[in-house]
Amino acid sequence: MAKFESVEDYLNSLESPKHETLRAVIRAIETHFPEAEFKLAWNVPQVQIQGKYVFGMSAAKNHLSLAPWSEAVMADFAPRLAGYETTKGLIRIPVDWDVDQQLIADMISARMAELGI
Known part of the structure; x- marks a missing residue:
């Protein structure tokens, strides 16, 4: 795997639609x-x-x-993640996901509250 210099480099390394979705x-x-x-x-x-880290993202093959x-x-x-494949620490979404902005915002807000920020 290539070593990226920036978030922009990472995004530019991705094919469509992964690039656009992330x-x-x-x-x-x-x-938000x-x-x-x-x-x-x-x-x-x-x-x-x-x-403090509140959210992360990455692209996999599928x-x-x-x-x-x-x-x-x-x-x-x-309950809100029931339609997604999840692990204890992450959500797997389709590469062409119709971004659920409110879900992302709510999860980051919850993480911030957990961290006291």
């Missing part, structure tokens, strides 16, 4: 959390607010992954 996820986060910083960590895009960095948030959101 870009739409980022735009949704920017809309203008203070969010997008950084590359572990060679994939991560979101920090007040220096899906995209979204992660609120919290097993507790995943458990709390289990």
